[in-house]
Amino acid sequence: MGLLLLACGLVSLLTTAGILYALLSESVLFFREVSILRFLTEREWTPLFVEKHFGVLPLASGTLLTTLIAMGVAVPLGLLSAIYLSEYAPERARRILKPVLEVLAGIPTVVYGYFALTFVSPLLREWLFPQMGVLNALSAGLVMGVMILPMVSSLSEDAMLAVPRALREGAYALGARRHQVALRVVLPAALSGIVSAVLLAVARALGETMIVAIAAGGQPRLTFNPLEGVQTMTAYMVQVGLGDMPHGSLEYRTLFAVGTALFALTLLFNSLGIWVVSRWRQEYR
């Protein structure tokens, strides 16, 4: 029985191996035709046109832009929510608000995409930016931020709840007010958990697909103007995935090259997130 269970455990290792093999084997074939230097430095991405350019920068900048906007929403709101839930909220309010925030995390991303395109974008166009196009990085990024908010908030709250009562009570005994305890005692004590939460949230935002595929636009554009439409790495992959891509074509291989770049980026942030917690966590006992 033990061996059978071990075999189950091996599946997860095999999955990782399979992902690496699939990504690398096709990427190697891609980079035989297009040099890595071209991939990383060219400023245009037009693999589906007659005149082909293979610069990943426009896709990378699109991904970076939507991720930055999302984090601009998710980090402040998520942290403040966590502080409210762990330091301020009366038990009854906590019992209602926490599950409601968790519902936000359970909504399928395609629904958020719909919301960004048909609700947030028209709203922004009507009230703030009449010259903005229907498809833009801003509404996709904002909605993505709301989607990630519960992740930042619940991971940070876990870290704050792990800070022992004695520390808070010590601060109160010295005459500190509640916000001083929250900001100067609990926040620094929970910092490793909070930083880790933010890093994991960045990884999530980088790989988020359906919101940006629906609402951010379809034009790879090297820009940091949030009012313009951009194409992210993931949105490009969806665009190709929807078409008929002949196996073995260069088009098919661009998928894996972009996928490898995306995988490397998310892996970096995830590993940092895991490492920060294991390296810097304060054990209170």
Next chain:
Amino acid sequence: MATGIPLAVPLRRRRSLVSLAVGAFFHGLALSAVVVGVMVLGALLVDVLRKGIPHLDWQFLTSYPSRFPQQAGIKSALAGTAWLMALTAVVTVPLGIGTAIWLEEYAPRNWFTRLVRLNIATLAGVPGIVYGLLGLALFVRWMGLGRGVLAGALTVGLLVLPTVIVASQEALRAVPDSLRQGAYALGATRWQMVAGVVLPSALPGILTGVVLALSRAIGEAAPLIMIGALTFVAFLPKTPLDPFTVLPIQIFNWVSRPQPAFHLIAASAIIVLLVVLLLMNSIALWLRNRYQRKTEW
């Protein structure tokens, strides 16, 4: 000592008033952050209901998609979602629970076990669309499963596997050691102890994790688009190798069209998807309450 005589000099009192104001402001700020989240959720639900309810009827549930929004329905998407969920459960439940049992009850404390744990934590952070590439290369091409439900279920099954593993691990860890020792004391083997004592006690937690994972699975669109699930399907899959579509892909397809009439039926389909999710989570909650009452220690 509690005389209530203010010890503070006026200057200090002014500072404490400022700090009182800052405190109140910060309290309000923190509260409003939660309120923003709740309000967005409210706006999303109201918007979807307002736009989607008018078209939501029996005909919508039992019609195939169509070029004409008035006649379009989600019959094939519902069938595909049901197929995908069933097959995903078959793939991921035994694997996930097996891995969790191995990690919690069997695995020795060595570098290999640490590697498996780290690997699971890493896999949990890999974007869904990358799993789609794995499915495309491995299941669709290499194993030759084609663009059928089975290839989709295997892909999504691997995607949600870490969720099942981690939830099951937590449920197993919550079972007190005294139960294990009691079973051993009665002469049980390790497997008898796990199957007869630990698993039944951990079952509510494990079930909750499984439902959580499956509700993530039925909301996924990106990995299925990568393996080539179709966006327009006017038939029902009959075998696990048949082409299919699912609700999120159908919604994506309708949202991406320029005509507003399709956006409205996308909202109708979203309502159906959210109701399915709500049902699944209610079942999980019900199961947990039902079983938790029996076992108390």
